[in-house]
Amino acid sequence: MKVRSLRAQIFRFALVGVASNILLYVAYIGLTSLGAGPKLAMTTTFSIGVAQTFWMNSGWTFAHRGSKSLAFARYWGAYAAAYVLNFCMLVLFVDVLGYPHQIVQGGLVLAIAALLFALQKFWVFAEVGRATDAEAR
Numbered sequence: 001m002k003v004r005s006l007r008a009q010i011f012r013f014a015l016v017g018v019a020s021n022i023l024l025y026v027a028y029i030g031l032t033s034l035g036a037g038p039k040l041a042m043t044t045t046f047s048i049g050v051a052q053t054f055w056m057n058s059g060w061t062f063a064h065r066g067s068k069s070l071a072f073a074r075y076w077g078a079y080a081a082a083y084v085l086n087f088c089m090l091v092l093f094v095d096v097l098g099y100p101h102q103i104v105q106g107g108l109v110l111a112i113a114a115l116l117f118a119l120q121k122f123w124v125f126a127e128v129g130r131a132t133d134a135e136a137r
Contacts, residue, residue, distance in 0.1 A: 012061040013117050016053055024049045050079050062125040074124040082112050 024045040031041035054075045058064040064071055086108055093104045 009061055009121065010117065013057065013120070014113075016056045016061060017113060020049055020053050020056070046083075050076060057120060058125060062120060064125040066125070066127075071124055075120070078116060078119040078124055082116055085115075086112055 027048070028041045028045045031044060032038055036044070054072055058068065058071055058075075086105075089108055090101065090104060093099045094101045
């Protein structure tokens with residue numbers, strides 16, 4: 001892959017993420033102001049966000065031409081794993097080790113975004129014919 005293409009993918013991934021998170025935060029505030037509880041509003045906007053960013057990242061960021069259903073299942077799996085990782089790291093670094101949650105979550109946002117980019121590039125939207133070792137067996 002050309003460096004130029006990789007830079008374009010990173011830029012597009014970041015743009016999709018930032019734009020999506022701004023819109024979803026506005027939706028979250030709207031839902032909570034209408035009486036929805038924070039956890040319900042977060043779950044609703046998280047689910048909408050994963051579905052919405054799947055279509056943007058599959059078509060625009062990575063120009064995926066393979067199976068949409070397989071990629072969609074992998075996408076949800078990647079985001080579920082990222083959610084669990086984020087939650088566990090907050091418990092460890094904030095609850096157990098006593099670090100400030102603002103700093104911990106700020107670092108985790110960046111680290112998990114990098115992880116999600118790699119998962120999407122090399123697994124979720126992997127090019128046709130580039131099966132993983134487990135799939136080749």
